[in-house]
Amino acid sequence: MPRSDTGHQCIECSVVSCKFHDQQGRCSLDRIQVEPTPMAYTGEAADESMCGSYKNR
Ligand code: SF4
Secondary structure (H helix, E strand, O other), X not given: OOOOOOOOOOOEXXXXXXXXXXXXXXXXXXXXXEEEOOOOOXXXXXXXXXXXXXXXX
């Protein structure tokens, strides 16, 4: 059963080097995969997680 918020989410992103970045601060994909960063144990968001859907332009 689909979640009630499906279709109403917005992925804001500032990674301008990604081909899916729309230049207006958003991701153009319908969904992304967030993945853990290997061997990162700091507990900080920037170290522990990353966008697995990133593709270089
Ligand atoms: S795929 Fe990931 S890195 Fe690329 S624009 Fe979307 S959220 Fe940002």
